[in-house]
Amino acid sequence: MSMAQAQSQEPTSAPSYDALAEVLENEQSRQQLIKELRSLAAQQAPSAAQAAENATDAAEPSLPSQLAETTSEIAGGLSDQFNNLVEVTGNLFTGNVADDNAAFNSATFMNAAINLGLVVLATAVLFWLLRRLASPIFARFSHWSRHGEGKTPVLRLVVCVALACLVDVLAVGIAYVGGNLVATFLVGETGELTTQASLFLNAFVVIELLKAGLRVLFSSRYEGLRLLPIDSSEAAYWNRWLALLIGMVGYGVMVVEPLININISSTLGQGVNTLIMFIAYFYAVTVILKNRTRLRHAIRARAEKSTLAAGQFSLILLSRTWHLLGLAYFTVVLVLTLLSPAEALPFVLYATLKTLGLVVVGILLSSLLSQTIGRRITLSDELRRKLPLLEPRLNSYIPAALRFLRVLIVSMAVLLIFNAWYIVDLNAWYESEAGGKLMAKIIGVAIILAVAAMVWVVLASLIEHKLNPETGNGQPSARAQTLLLLFRNAVAIALATLTIMIALSEIGINIGPLIAGAGVLGLAIGFGAQKLVQDIITGVFIQIENAMNTGDVVTLAGITGTAEKLSIRSVGIRDLSGTYHIIPFSSVDTVSNYMREFAFHVGEYRVAYRENIDDAIAQLQNAFDELAVSEDNKREILAPLEVAGVIALADSSVIIRVRIKTTPGMQWAVGRAYNRLVKLHFDNAGIEIPFPHSTVYFGVGKEGQAPSANLRVMEQDFDVNGHPGGHAKSGENVVAADSKSAVANDAPNDND
Structure with missing residues (x-):
């Protein structure tokens, strides 16, 4: 009999269920039926294999074809659901439900609805009371998270959020148990848990746990228990919106639809499910479009506060595209629900929870890194004394390390999110040969860079230890300082070169031609430079x-x-x-x-011919004795004064040379101080230091006669030696000329 003939037969000609039961009860007839079924399966196997082969040989449809087919399938399914929903709704009002071939019992339905309402009310009231009792606990956790001492703020936040979440989950569990007890012993038949109550209580646990997760992210009442860095008004808004969306979809899909399937019609339940998903979709789209501009400005403001360039760019990009991502997410959820309602919701729920978890973990890790290694490293006083440059060097590495770790965290979070939504398959990629090699290379290069950084820190610290006068062998010599600094530069260049070469080799680049090329280039540079x-x-x-x-x-x-x-x-x-x-x-x-072992100040001092040379040398010695006992210079003088004597009889003076041995580099300071003392001692002893004189020339007019000079006679006392202070003799008056009528000729005069 062909399939078309079988479908055209009347229902009365089909074998009844009683006849089938009798066949199965009889051992002989059952064995015969099994043989016939196996024979039919053997006959259909070649055709099935041929069909599979033909399906494999057929070309895969293109992406536009698949999209058109999916759209057509969704539209056809929605049309069928709408027609069936209209038909079932009409039959419901006429009292004829086609699915179960049974009349709709409104009394039974009302009784079940009342019992379910009592269970819902009891569970909700119990959960509300538990939440009220837990409010002081949440308040204490929040206060300790914000104002507590000890531990890093992020660690305090995580600990307090975990404890608050545990209390929240405990309240959900107690409310669930209380609802079960009410449904079992107070509502309906004692000792039995109805299907309606079981559906609601299971949905209550799932939905309230999801809401507890929302409260972890958007805690509006307790700022110390909020993981996301937003204010209270924003947290309250998004918590309320997402909680309403979760409750509508969750209770609609997990409670309303199954109850309609059981008590009324599966067709009606499927239609209600589709209607709920469309209502949730349009509600989500409305909220996203309503907050598009406001949230864009908020994200942009946070991006401007970011100190990381990559983070700032990511936030700016998110501010421009967040609404597109939200619309795409809810559209994908709607399409998956319409195509495969039984499998779509668990997949979407799991992927969404995993995405939120990765985002929260990434934010917490970034904050933890900023609060732990982002702070300035402070070494002990002893270590800072021994290695004075170690602390600044370590602190200079912190921003680069923090930036690298943040980029690594963001990259890993994005890849894991893509893996959660099956955009990429990280497990398959890692198990492949290319993925394994790439990960090995990345890890190898990271280890090479870390080892090079540690080697440089150790070597630089040892050089600092040698250069530090408090920790090495005392104050290092200038030669040791120069050689150690040159050695540090050479080590830095060599270490950087080796690190780059080894890293390139680890990546897979053949460095042999690179080294050969560098040698040839060095030879060419050597000839040209x-x-x-x-x-x-x-x-x-x-x-x-x-x-x-x-x-x-x-x-x-x-x-x-x-x-x-x-x-x-x-x-x-x-x-x-x-x-x-x-x-x-x-x-x-x-x-x-001028700075080797010791130095000399060589002084040459001129005295007039009429002065006593021995007296002048004695004054030079007195000046040195005073210099040698001064606090500023006594440590710089290494030997007694060396008097070379008269080294020249010049035109207008006698030149006496002395030499003072000093520490290297102090000869100029000692010489300046000695010259000062020599001048003071010569003045006190009346010893003249000759100096050049100027001749005053009054000039001659065109007529060849000098103009009259404005002269006046000044009386002044001179002593017997001609120095001021004695009584002037007759004819020894001083003549002063008015500067207005005199022109000075600066030509030196060697006469005393």
Whole structure:
């Protein structure tokens, strides 16, 4: 008999259920039926295999075709549901329900509805009372989270939220048990839990647990128990909206639809389910479009406060597209529900919860990192004394490390969210050969960079330890300081080069050609940059010979100043006027260093011919004795005064040379102080220091005659030696000329 003939037969010609039961009860007839079924299965197997092969050989439909087919399927299903819903609704009012071939019993339905209402009321009242009793506990948790001492604020927040969530879950559990007791012993038949009550209580547990999760994110009454960084008004708004949406969809799908399926009609229940999903969809779309601009501005304001460039860019992008993401999410939920209502809701619920969990964990980890390693690292006083630069160096690494960890957290969260929605399959990718190799390379490069950073910190800290006068072998010499600083620079360059090479090799890049190319390039640079090579070679020998060090006063290439910075190629000198000179070593023929072991102040002092030379030398010695006992200079003088004696009989003076041995670099300061004392001692002893004189010239007019000078006679007393202070003799008056009628000629006169 063909299938078409079987479908055209009247229902009365089909075998009855009693006949089928009799066949199954008889052992012989049952075995015969089994053989016939196996024979039919063997005959249909080749055709099924052929059909599968044909289906495999057929070309996969394109994406537009699949989209059109899905849209057509959804439209056809909605049309069928609407027609069936109209038919069932009409039959419901006429008292004929086609699904079960039974009349609708309104009395039974009302009784079940009343019993269910009592269970709902008892459970809701009990849950409300439990929440009221738990309010002081929530308030204490919130206060400790915001104002407690000890622990990081994020850790306090997580602990308090976890404890509050535990109390919330406990309240849901007690309300569920209380509802079961009411439904079992106070409503309906004693000792039996009705299907309606069971459906409601199961839905109550799921929905209230979801709402407890919402309260974790959007706690409006307790700011210390809110994970998301938003204010109370925003939290109350979104908590209310999402709770209403969850309650409408949850109770509609988990309670209303099954009750209609059981008591009225499965067709009506399916139609009600579709209607609930459409109402929830349009409600969500309305709320999203209503808050599109306001939320965009709020996210943009938070983006402007972000210190991380990647985070700021992500927030700005989210502010522009959040409404599109929300509309896409609810559209996908609606389509999946219409296509596969039995499987869509569990999948969407699981993916949504996983997405929210990943977002919250990412935010908490980022905040925790900011509050733990984002703060300035403070070392102990002893360690700071031994390694003074270690604390600033570690703190300089914190922003880069924090930025890297935040990017890593965001990337992992995005990938896991995509995996939750089956956009990508991380497990399959990781188990593949390419995924495994890529992860191994990423981990290897991260380890290489971490090891290189630790090696650099250790070596730099050891160099600082040697340079620190409080921890090494005392104050390091200038040569040791210079060599250690050059060694630190060389270590930094070598370590950076090795790290880059090893990282490239770990990634999979063949560094052999790179090294060969670098060698050829270095050879070419060596030929083309002979001056640079000469600078480096000369600098190496200058360092080997310890010709100068940082802080030495030197003369190089005709420039005298303090050597501030030495590299392998050049030296930086700061002269007396503050000008900074960079002198390449290739231009250095002679190094004059004024800072080696000791120095001398060489002083040459002129006295008049009429002065007693021994008295002048005695005054020079007295000035030195006073200098040697002064607090500022006594530690800088290394030997007694060396008097060379008269070194020249000049035209207008006698020159006496002395020499003072000082510590290196202090010869100029000691010399300035000694010159001051010499002047004071010579003045007290009346010893004249000759100096150049000027001749006053009054000038001559065109007629060849000098103009009359404005002169006046000033009486002044002179002593017998001609010095002021004695009584002036006759004819020894001082003549003063008016400056208005005199022109000074600055030509020196060697006469006393």
